[in-house]
Amino acid sequence: MAIIFLKIVASVATNGGGGVGGIFAPSLFMGAVVGFVTARLMNLAGLMVPETSFALVGMAGLMSGVMHAPLTGIFLIAELTGGYHLFMPLMIVSVISYLTIMLFEPHSLYAMRLAQKGELLTHNKDRNVLTLLKMDSVLETDFVTIMPEMTLGELVKVISESRRNVFPVIDQQGHLKGILLLDEVRNIMFQQRLYKRFTVGQLMTSPPAILPFDMSMDKVMETFEDTGAWNLPVVDQDRRYLGFVSKSKIFNSYRDVLVHFSEE
Secondary structure (H helix, E strand, C coil), X not given: CHHHHHHHHHHHHHHHCCCCCCCHXXXXXXXXXXXXXXXHXXXXXXXXXXXXXXXXXXXXXXXXXXXXXXXXXXXXXXHHHCCCCCHHHHHHHHHHHHHHHHXXXXXXXXXXXXXXXXCCCXXXXXXXXXXXXXXXXXXXXXXXXXXXXXXXXXXXXXXXXXXXXXXXXXXXXXXXXXXXXXXXXXXXXXXXXXXXXXXXXXXCECCCCCEECCXXXXXXXXHHXXXXXXXXXXXXXXXXXXXXXXHHHHHHHHHHHHHHHHHC
C-alpha cells in the first residue's frame, strides 16, 4: 500500500514537472500492485480469491482509466495471459474504470498534452492546418535592417537598393527598436535639404504587434486579424530581431499544406 501511494506521487511529480516518466509502464505496474493488494486483503479476510487474476485485471482497469483506452486494456492483458479465460472480468473492470474516469476527466493525458502545445487536431480544418505550420517555415529574412542614428540621406541610399517597403530598425545589439515604412518618408525622401535634418530614429514608428518566435501559427493569425497588419516583425526571447512574417507567406504555406494532404 505504501508502494501504491509513493508510486502515484513519483509519477505525478515527474510528469507534472515536465519530465519523462512514462504512462504505459507505470499504469501496468500500478494496476498490478493494486489488484494484488486487493486480492491479498480479501484472502486475509478469508474470501480466497486468485491473486494473480486480480493483478492482471487490475492492470487492465488502470490502463483503461489512465489512457482512456478500455479495448487496449482488455486485449493487451488477454494476449499476455495467453488465453481468454479472464475476458469477462477484464471487460467489466475496464468498462467501469473508463466510465468512472470520464465522469472526472473526459480527455486523456495525450490529448491534454497536445492541446497545451497547440498541436491537437480537431474538426476545425483551418486550425488543423495552421498547427502544422511552424514559424521558421514562414519567416522572411530578406528585409534590410537600418539603425536609428542613420540620416535621411543614408536611408534613401538603402531604399534605392531594397525591394521591400518595410525596414526594421535595430540597435547595435540587434534588438528591434521599431519599423520604418516607405510610405512615411515618400514625401520627403527627394528633398535633399532634409537629408541631414532627419534621422531614422525620428521617422520610425512602433509596429502594430511583435511576434515571439515560439508563438503558434493560429495565434499569429489572430494577431494579424486584430491588428489589420500585413507584415509583422518576429523577435526571440531577448527581443532580438529575426525577420518578418507576412500574411501572403502564411497563405501560400497554408495552400501548399492543403495540396500536399489532398494528394495523399
